[in-house]
Amino acid sequence: MSRMRYRMRNMRWLAALAAVLFPVTVFAEWGLNLPPPSSSVAARILDLHNAIMLVCLVIFIVVFGVMFYSLYAHRKSRGHEAHQFSHNSKLEVVWTVIPFLILVGMAIPSTATLLYMEDTTESELTVKITGYQWKWHYEYLEHDIGFFSNLSTPRAQIENREPKGEHYLLEVDNAVILPANRKIRFLLTSNDVIHAWWIPKFGVKKDAIPGYINEFWTNVDSPGTYRGQCAELCGKDHGFMPIVAEVLSPEEFDAWVESQQPKQVAAVMTDAVASTAEEPAAADSNREWSMDELMEHGKTVYFQCVACHGVEGQGVPPTFPPLTGSEITTGPLDAHIDIVMNGKPNTTMAPFKLQLSDADIAAVITYERNALGNSVGDLVQPSEIAARR
Amino acid sequence: MSAAHTDAHDHHHDHRPSGIMRWLTTTNHKDIGTMYLIFSLTMFFVGGIMALAIRAELFQPGLQVVNPELFNSLTTMHALIMIFGAIMPGFVGFANWLIPMMIGAPDMALPRMNNWSFWILPFAFAMLLGSLFTVGGGPASGWTLYAPLSVQGGAGVDMTILSIHMMGISSVLGAINIVVTIMNMRAPGMDLMKMPLFVWTWLITAFLLIAAMPVLAGAVTMLLTDRHFGTAFFDPAGGGDPVLFQHIFWFFGHPEVYILILPAFGIVSQIVPTFSRKPLFGYDSMVFATAGIAFLSFIVWAHHMFTVGMPLAGELFFMYATMLIAVPTGVKVFNWVATMWRGSITFETPMLFALAVVFLFTIGGLSGLMLAIVPADFQYHDTYFVVAHFHYVLFAGSIMSMMGAAYYWLPKWTGRMYSERLGKTHFWLTTIFFNVTFFPQHFLGLAGMPRRIPDYALEFTEFNVISSIGAFGLGLAQLLFVYIIIQAVRGKNKKATAQVWEGADGLEWTVESPPPYHTFATPPTVK
Numbered sequence: 027m028s029r030m031r032y033r034m035r036n037m038r039w040l041a042a043l044a045a046v047l048f049p050v051t052v053f054a055e056w057g058l059n060l061p062p063p064s065s066s067v068a069a070r071i072l073d074l075h076n077a078i079m080l081v082c083l084v085i086f087i088v089v090f091g092v093m094f095y096s097l098y099a100h101r102k103s104r105g106h107e108a109h110q111f112s113h114n115s116k117l118e119v120v121w122t123v124i125p126f127l128i129l130v131g132m133a134i135p136s137t138a139t140l141l142y143m144e145d146t147t148e149s150e151l152t153v154k155i156t157g158y159q160w161k162w163h164y165e166y167l168e169h170d171i172g173f174f175s176n177l178s179t180p181r182a183q184i185e186n187r188e189p190k191g192e193h194y195l196l197e198v199d200n201a202v203i204l205p206a207n208r209k210i211r212f213l214l215t216s217n218d219v220i221h222a223w224w225i226p227k228f229g230v231k232k233d234a235i236p237g238y239i240n241e242f243w244t245n246v247d248s249p250g251t252y253r254g255q256c257a258e259l260c261g262k263d264h265g266f267m268p269i270v271a272e273v274l275s276p277e278e279f280d281a282w283v284e285s286q287q288p289k290q291v292a293a294v295m296t297d298a299v300a301s302t303a304e305e306p307a308a309a310d311s312n313r314e315w316s317m318d319e320l321m322e323h324g325k326t327v328y329f330q331c332v333a334c335h336g337v338e339g340q341g342v343p344p345t346f347p348p349l350t351g352s353e354i355t356t357g358p359l360d361a362h363i364d365i366v367m368n369g370k371p372n373t374t375m376a377p378f379k380l381q382l383s384d385a386d387i388a389a390v391i392t393y394e395r396n397a398l399g400n401s402v403g404d405l406v407q408p409s410e411i412a413a414r415r
Numbered sequence: 416m417s418a419a420h421t422d423a424h425d426h427h428h429d430h431r432p433s434g435i436m437r438w439l440t441t442t443n444h445k446d447i448g449t450m451y452l453i454f455s456l457t458m459f460f461v462g463g464i465m466a467l468a469i470r471a472e473l474f475q476p477g478l479q480v481v482n483p484e485l486f487n488s489l490t491t492m493h494a495l496i497m498i499f500g501a502i503m504p505g506f507v508g509f510a511n512w513l514i515p516m517m518i519g520a521p522d523m524a525l526p527r528m529n530n531w532s533f534w535i536l537p538f539a540f541a542m543l544l545g546s547l548f549t550v551g552g553g554p555a556s557g558w559t560l561y562a563p564l565s566v567q568g569g570a571g572v573d574m575t576i577l578s579i580h581m582m583g584i585s586s587v588l589g590a591i592n593i594v595v596t597i598m599n600m601r602a603p604g605m606d607l608m609k610m611p612l613f614v615w616t617w618l619i620t621a622f623l624l625i626a627a628m629p630v631l632a633g634a635v636t637m638l639l640t641d642r643h644f645g646t647a648f649f650d651p652a653g654g655g656d657p658v659l660f661q662h663i664f665w666f667f668g669h670p671e672v673y674i675l676i677l678p679a680f681g682i683v684s685q686i687v688p689t690f691s692r693k694p695l696f697g698y699d700s701m702v703f704a705t706a707g708i709a710f711l712s713f714i715v716w717a718h719h720m721f722t723v724g725m726p727l728a729g730e731l732f733f734m735y736a737t738m739l740i741a742v743p744t745g746v747k748v749f750n751w752v753a754t755m756w757r758g759s760i761t762f763e764t765p766m767l768f769a770l771a772v773v774f775l776f777t778i779g780g781l782s783g784l785m786l787a788i789v790p791a792d793f794q795y796h797d798t799y800f801v802v803a804h805f806h807y808v809l810f811a812g813s814i815m816s817m818m819g820a821a822y823y824w825l826p827k828w829t830g831r832m833y834s835e836r837l838g839k840t841h842f843w844l845t846t847i848f849f850n851v852t853f854f855p856q857h858f859l860g861l862a863g864m865p866r867r868i869p870d871y872a873l874e875f876t877e878f879n880v881i882s883s884i885g886a887f888g889l890g891l892a893q894l895l896f897v898y899i900i901i902q903a904v905r906g907k908n909k910k911a912t913a914q915v916w917e918g919a920d921g922l923e924w925t926v927e928s929p930p931p932y933h934t935f936a937t938p939p940t941v942k
Binding site: 057058059060061070071074075078079082085086089090092093096097100101102103106107108109110111112113114117118121122125126129132133136137139140141143144183184185186190192193194195196214218219220222224226229230231232233235236237238240241253254255256257258259260261262263264265266342343344345371374 | 476477478479483484487550551555556557561563564567568569570651652655656657658691692693694695696697698699700722723724727730731734735738739741742745746748749752753755756757758759760761762770773774777778781782784785788789790791793794796797798858861862863865866867868869870871872873874918
């Protein structure tokens with residue numbers, strides 16, 4: 027294992043060396059420009075980017091062509107005598123006016139593209155995105171669908187204990203599902219600090235700000251998987267909240283929406299009437315769980331708490347309190363259930379009753395009280411959580 | 416030349432305490448300038464070590480060297496230390512040494528305040544660095560301290576806020592001193608439009624400091640009261656507005672950007688004519704361009720925040736205003752090239768650095784123009800493209816101009832030449848490794864790598880490897896810089912003449928090298 031890693035490291039060295047020695051061949055694979063666009067917005071940005079890049083390059087070459095010619099031709103070592111001029115009004119006016127005209131030339135297409143991007147009218151679908159430390163929540167406003175999207179790269183890969191997968195850090199448990207060839211409007215906000223939602227191939231990046239609802243739109247050309255990342259520093263795990271969009275053909279998308287409906291209805295019903303359908307979540311809430319079951323399930327649910335409270339419950343004081351030996355996890359059970367279900371105002375601690383099932387909450391509380399260096403001994407049944415909804 | 420005679424006379428009046436008390440109590444602009452420069456160089460290495468820790472972590476995907484919390488502290492501290500600890504005090508050091516000597520004044524106008532504004536700094540930075548050792552670590556919200564993220568975090572954030580207050584006081588005091596000195600202490604005949612361009616750029620920079628630093632003080636004070644005293648300036652739950660912080664911060668932050676670069680323009684405008692053996696081309700337009708940039712710097716701040724979701728009219732206004740900055744900046748570059756044109760050019764180390772500043776700063780300037788284009792900025796914003804952009808203007812612009820300035824004026828200050836061979840080696844190592852470090856970051860940004868992340872997707876590996884190798888080379892090359900300075904200061908090298916450089920022009924070159932402790936006690940007459 028370690029030898030393989032060592033060899034991989036060696037190979038990277040070689041790659042880097044090769045890059046320095048043979049830049050052109052290697053760069054071809056790495057991508058020197060914005061990624062190929064997958065939406066009309068991204069395509070327009072790419073055209074604009076290429077155009078201004080070209081203008082800048084031409085200016086650069088002309089100006090420094092003159093400078094390097096002068097450095098070559100007007101050297102003292104070539105015996106060049108210094109001329110003592112220091113003004114030329116005509117020239118100075120020319121090189122003030124020409125750049126201004128070039129700027130006007132750049133401003134026109136930029137303005138046109140911006141007007142195009144800002145027009146969010148006539149959209150066919152609205153998706154509300156909410157940023158959390160450190161995950162995204164997606165809500166389909168017309169369809170009553172909502173879910174969280176978390177990083178799915180295993181901890182072991184990040185800590186170099188396992189080889190890294192192809193989509194390392196750019197993979198999630200629930201991708202946002204979108205239709206191709208439809209104008210999609212996004213509404214964007216945040217639950218805690220500022221985040222930014224960005225998929226480069228869509229050509230959209232916008233900040234998710236608490237207290238604000240921002241909007242933007244895109245129109246994806248073709249089905250596929252598209253990846254991006256949070257772009258605004260949002261704390262410790264800013265580098266670990268990727269964005270993945272699964273784009274389906276419009277028909278597939280409609281079918282997906284359809285398939286989501288019954289589940290959603292059932293979920294709403296569990297909230298209202300605890301003992302209806304054969305929906306598994308409801309069944310879980312009703313039956314009696316054993317300590318082992320709760321602990322085992324709790325360990326997997328606790329993965330969601332690790333970002334702040336630490337793998338071993340050590341937390342990140344003083345921002346994120348430890349769970350080992352804390353007042354909450356070793357004190358009265360009531361307070362513990364309350365904080366997990368309802369969160370703590372003005373902190374990152376979210377009301378998890380909105381995100382987790384009764385069984386999840388019961389299990390994770392049981393786990394927190396009997397693992398992570400704690401051994402209170404009590405356990406919580408999912409039915410108790412259901413009763414407090 | 417009558418000035419030199421008077422100076423020799425003054426030598427007998429150099430009463431000053433020796434040892435540490437000399438430096439603690441000094442009111443001499445040369446001593447204070449030296450302390451500022453040593454402080455700046457020290458902070459340059461402290462911030463540089465943090466940068467190397469960052470680059471070591473980013474050498475490979477995965478977490479190896481630091482954890483994400485410390486990584487965020489390191490990026491935050493690296494920026495604060497380099498901006499407030501290395502670049503700003505560095506330029507103030509040059510201003511202290513040079514402005515009185517360039518305008519024929521015996522010292523700064525307010526010498527005790529000068530002492531005070533320096534001695535605040537070591538305490539401010541001790542507190543900032545001390546925050547790393549508090550529970551919860553140093554500030555981790557980026558040097559921009561955006562709320563609400565900066566409302567999280569422990570005592571380290573409060574220490575940072577207080578140290579920013581102290582740095583702000585120091586800067587404002589220093590700036591007031593510079594304005595008063597330039598306005599009141601010029602030698603007879605030294606009209607404003609005869610002042611060396613370095614003095615002009617510093618005069619304008621000082622006004623920017625006086626206008627901008629209190630705004631930063633306001634922003635961080637509001638942050639402090641939000642954190643501890645129940646206010647909700649930036650908390651939407653209490654009716655506040657997180658974006659308000661960004662507006663206030665960048666209203667300071669954009670003038671700050673020019674505070675960090677205008678003195679560099681001044682330095683280049685001193686060095687290029689000397690080694691072209693020609694007067695500066697377009698002096699008047701240089702002054703007007705500097706003033707124009709300073710004015711524009713106050714109406715472009717929101718181009719740092721195009722993605723917050725401003726109204727269309729706001730985005731258009733800030734885009735157009737920002738693009739306009741290219742005009743006066745272009746004028747400066749054209750003037751420098753025209754200064755070289757048909758000169759008699761030689762390539763001593765200061766000239767090499769000045770040329771690199773013009774060349775590399777222009778790359779940063781052009782990428783800045785690209786960043787001004789709002790739709791394109793939506794792709795570049797908060798990526799490594801931005802990181803590359805501001806290192807091209809801040810490292811290649813500000814830091815390398817100071818290196819050039821050190822080589823240019825060191826013989827005047829120490830009376831000894833530095834080693835030209837080592838100086839050129841230092842130049843080439845710095846320039847090459849700088850580009851190896853930062854040029855690939857343009858590509859990383861375009862490919863989609865966000866900034867401020869401790870770990871990255873595999874497709875970004877190769878350019879990060881190159882960038883990290885370059886960073887270590889760049890860091891090591893600076894040890895040579897220290898060696899060269901020490902060598903020159905210890906006086907083993909060839910003696911420098913008063914003129915030092917064949918083409919040098921200005922009052923500072925009329926006094927002997929090294930200059931006496933007090934220069935121009937009797938003002939020289941400027942024709």
